[in-house]
Amino acid sequence: MNRECLIRVISCLLAALSQVNCHSISGSNATLNLPEIRGDKFQYFGFGSNMLIRRIHIQNPSAVRVGPALLPDFRLDFALESSRWNGSVATIVPTQGDHVWGTLWEIDLTNLPDIDDQEGVSLGIYEPRTVYVKLRGESEPTPARAYLLTKQPTSNLYELPKDSIPLSRQPSKTYLQCLVKGAIESSVPEDYVQRLRSIKHNGRANSDMERKLDLGSVTL
Numbered sequence: 001m002n003r004e005c006l007i008r009v010i011s012c013l014l015a016a017l018s019q020v021n022c023h024s025i026s027g028s029n030a031t032l033n034l035p036e037i038r039g040d041k042f043q044y045f046g047f048g049s050n051m052l053i054r055r056i057h058i059q060n061p062s063a064v065r066v067g068p069a070l071l072p073d074f075r076l077d078f079a080l081e082s083s084r085w086n087g088s089v090a091t092i093v094p095t096q097g098d099h100v101w102g103t104l105w106e107i108d109l110t111n112l113p114d115i116d117d118q119e120g121v122s123l124g125i126y127e128p129r130t131v132y133v134k135l136r137g138e139s140e141p142t143p144a145r146a147y148l149l150t151k152q153p154t155s156n157l158y159e160l161p162k163d164s165i166p167l168s169r170q171p172s173k174t175y176l177q178c179l180v181k182g183a184i185e186s187s188v189p190e191d192y193v194q195r196l197r198s199i200k201h202n203g204r205a206n207s208d209m210e211r212k213l214d215l216g217s218v219t220l
C-alpha cells in the first residue's frame with residue numbers, strides 16, 4: 001500500500017469514527033432535552049389501555065399515577081388492527097375543538113425504553129411525541145410523552161355514519177372494556193366514559209387479556 005492510499009484509509013476511518021461519536025452525543029442530548037423529563041423521571045400520557053394500572057404495570061412497574069389529564073385539540077381514534085387485542089388500537093390525532101382524556105403517569109427514566117418497546121417504536125408502529133396536557137387545578141400545561149400511530153387515520157371516526165365504520169377502525173370489545181375500566185379508575189369525567197362506551201366495537205374478545213385484566217364484567 002502506498003503512502004497516499006494509507007492516508008486516505010486512515011482519514012476515512014477517522015471520519016467514520018467521528019460520525020459515530022456525533023450520533024451518540026446528539027442522540028443522548030435529544031432524549032435528555034425532552035421537556036417531559038425531570039431528573040430521573042418522565043411524565044407519560046396514557047389514553048388507551050395504559051389508563052389502567054394493571055395494564056401499564058405489566059411492562060412498566062415503576063409507573064405512579066399523577067392524575068387524570070386533558071389533552072385539548074386532539075381526538076381519540078382507532079386505526080391499526082392488533083392481534084394482541086383482536087381489533088384496532090387507539091391513537092390520538094390533532095383535531096381542533098375535540099379533546100382526549102387520559103392518565104398522567106410518572107415513570108422512572110430507566111423504564112423509558114420499556115414503554116417504547118411496548119408501543120413498538122423500533123418496529124415503526126407508534127412514534128413518541130411531546131404533548132401538553134392539563135391537570136385539574138393547574139393552569140400551566142404539563143409536557144408529557146405520548147405515542148401516536150405512525151399510520152394515522154385519514155378520516156375522523158366521529159364523522160363516519162356508525163353503520164359504515166370499517167372493521168379496520170373498530171376496537172375489540174375487550175380493548176374498549178379496558179379503556180372504560182381504565183378511564184373510570186383514573187376518575188376522568190363521566191361524560192367521557194360514556195363517550196368511550198358508545199364507540200363501535202367489533203364484538204370480539206381476547207380471552208387472555210380479558211382474564212389477565214379482569215375485564216369480563218365491564219359494561220359497555
Ligand SMILES: *[C@@H]1O[C@H](CO)[C@@H](O)[C@H](O)[C@H]1NC(C)=O
Nearest residue numbers: 022024025026027028029030
Ligand atoms: C450535548 O450536551 C452537552 C451538555 O449540555 C453539550 O456540552 C454538548 O455540546 C451537546 N452536544 C450536542 C451534539 O448537542
Ligand SMILES: *[C@@H]1O[C@H](CO)[C@@H](O)[C@H](O)[C@H]1NC(C)=O
Nearest residue numbers: 083086203204205206207208
Ligand atoms: C378473536 O376473536 C375471534 C372471534 O370472536 C375468536 O374466535 C378468537 O379466538 C379471538 N382471538 C383471541 C386471541 O382471543
